[in-house]
Amino acid sequence: VIVTIGTPSAQSMVAATRKIPIVFAAVTDPVAAKLVTSWEPSKTNVTGVSDELPLQPQIDLMKQVVPNLKTVGYVYSPGEINSTVVLGQLQSLLAKDGITVAAAPAQRTTDVPMATKSLQGKADLIYTSLDNNVVSAYESMYKVAKDMKMPLVASDTGSVKRGAAVALGVNYHELGTATGKIVGRILKGEQAGNIAPQRMTADQLDLMVSKSHAAEQGITFSEQLLKQAKLVD
Numbered sequence: 001v002i003v004t005i006g007t008p009s010a011q012s013m014v015a016a017t018r019k020i021p022i023v024f025a026a027v028t029d030p031v032a033a034k035l036v037t038s039w040e041p042s043k044t045n046v047t048g049v050s051d052e053l054p055l056q057p058q059i060d061l062m063k064q065v066v067p068n069l070k071t072v073g074y075v076y077s078p079g080e081i082n083s084t085v086v087l088g089q090l091q092s093l094l095a096k097d098g099i100t101v102a103a104a105p106a107q108r109t110t111d112v113p114m115a116t117k118s119l120q121g122k123a124d125l126i127y128t129s130l131d132n133n134v135v136s137a138y139e140s141m142y143k144v145a146k147d148m149k150m151p152l153v154a155s156d157t158g159s160v161k162r163g164a165a166v167a168l169g170v171n172y173h174e175l176g177t178a179t180g181k182i183v184g185r186i187l188k189g190e191q192a193g194n195i196a197p198q199r200m201t202a203d204q205l206d207l208m209v210s211k212s213h214a215a216e217q218g219i220t221f222s223e224q225l226l227k228q229a230k231l232v233d
Contacts, residue, residue, distance in 0.1 A: 001070040001186050003179065004048075006132065007082055014046055021192035024048030024177040026172070028037050028082035028130055031196055043193040045177050049178045050168045051130060053155050055089050058127070058204055059097075061168050062153055064225050066124045069136070071100045073123030073150070075115045075141065076132040078105045086129040112137035116144040125151040128159065138162040142213070149218035157208045160233060166206050170200050206230045 001021045004010040010024040014035050024035060027050055036042040065068050072094060076083035091101050102122045106115035112134055117192060119126060128134050134141065134216035135156055142163020145152050157171075178198055186192055210233040214221055226232055 001183050001192075003183060007080070008026075008132075010035055010048070018045055020045060021186045022046045022048070023179060023182050023192065023216045024188065024197075026051045026130075027173060029085045032081050032085050036197055039197055039199075041194050041196045045192050045218045047192045047195040048181060049175055049182065049195055049196060051172075051175055052199055053130075053170065053205070054202050055086070055093055057091055057205065058153075058155060058168055059090075061207070062125060062127060064153055064222065065153055065166060065219060069099055069124050071102050072114075072196065073102045073104060073119035073126040075104045075106055075112060075119070075128060076131050076136055077107060079107060080131055080133065083131040083134075090127070092095045093136060106137075108211055109133045110186060113144050114138045116141045116150075117148070119150065120148045123150070125153055127155070128154045128164070130156055133201075135159065138164070138219065146216045150220045151214065153215045157206050160210050160213070160231075162211060164210065165217050165219060166207070166209045166229075168205055171204055171206050174204050175200060175203045184208075209233065 002013050003009035004013050004024045005026050008028050008219050010027050013022050022045055037047055081185045090137040104115040104118050106112045138159050139162055152164040155169050160167045205230045208231040209229045
């Protein structure tokens with residue numbers, strides 16, 4: 001069995017073999033990434049576990065952080081399919097509440113600070129998805145957001161230690177456990193193509209906040225939000 005983490009490695013392995021079972025992990029949208037054709041059993045050598053986040057809880061969190069939210073800034077890599085899918089979903093869901101999205105493309109990691117700075121005066125907060133380029137450059141994004149007094153809301157809980165004010169994200173320990181269970185089923189003789197790709201559920205998300213980063217970025221959390229958090233820094 002080949003276990004891949006993230007979309008690029010999964011795409012590379014799927015292109016390399018049609019015979020060895022492949023179990024992907026932490027791929028936001030395996031259908032858009034063309035790893036599988038649907039969320040049903042693929043009947044190929046590919047299955048796995050997605051870290052796709054239900055976006056409505058993310059939007060609800062943004063509204064708690066900035067109650068009069070009008071525009072969400074979104075820094076992303078246009079070459080990463082996961083990030084463009086999230087952008088489209090955000091635009092659609094936020095439009096229902098009369099909220100717009102200010103998109104700032106950053107093709108390379110080195111472009112992230114400039115893309116972040118371009119949102120000054122154009123957004124009320126910046127939301128970051130599981131974009132590999134953005135996550136890799138989070139410290140540089142944090143420095144710019146701090147200077148602009150712009151709150152950073154992340155979907156990667158690890159980003160809180162690196163500068164985000166708050167994050168609601170997948171518990172990757174549970175995702176790893178779910179991936180391991182699929183691997184175990186295959187090693188016991190089950191066909192990968194008979195196992196439907198899995199998503200994490202809303203009750204498997206962790207909320208983490210940093211009061212110090214929030215203060216630097218010009219916001220204060222409500223007591224209600226702090227009580228909901230699994231970890232308060």
